[in-house]
Amino acid sequence: EAQVTQNPRYLITVTGKKLTVTCSQNMNHEYMSWYRQDPGLGLRQIYYSMNVEVTDKGDVPEGYKVSRKEKRNFPLILESPSPNQTSLYFCASSSHGGGKHEQYFGPGTRLTVT
């Protein structure tokens, strides 16, 4: 089944403790992206990747890192999480970048930083 998977689905952590949220897609998509969703603020893009070893900042990249060493994986790294990074995170992929390709989203990771 074609899908985007994320792990973990739920995570409670403390300020400053490094964490990684994994994202994997099995559709051989070139493009992958991370979003965060907060009440009243909608969906905001954190980072995106047009292909392996190519990443770029979205709207809200501060406090996050990403890497794209393999086509299927696009982990999101929080080196020193803070409470303002408490949010619902979604990974997405599409066959290519540009604006005319639909995106497929993962199930989401709900992160709480205390």
Place this chain on the structure above:
Amino acid sequence: DAKTTQPPSMDCAEGRAANLPCNHSTISGNEYVYWYRQIHSQGPQYIIHGLKNNETNEMASLIITEDRKSSTLILPHATLRDTAVYYCIVRANNNAGNMLTFGGGTRLMVKP
């Protein structure tokens, strides 16, 4: 990308057609109309997109007016599982970051 306007909420009876409107009066020639939906806190789900012709797939139909300033998403036979927030998005085909900007959307409630 052009701004869109959608009603904040709508109700629909189960089994009836749900018609969700979207205004995008500032749309430009290279911008596509996309529809996504999000069932409570799940990942957004792609529904359909179009440029200027009407489109239909297994989920829905998209009707775009001739001047492209508005569109309507039609769910032909709504079920309870179609209860979700529906987002109309307008995006240029040269959107390099492929970023999706979700507005408020329409909260569709399908009732038995």
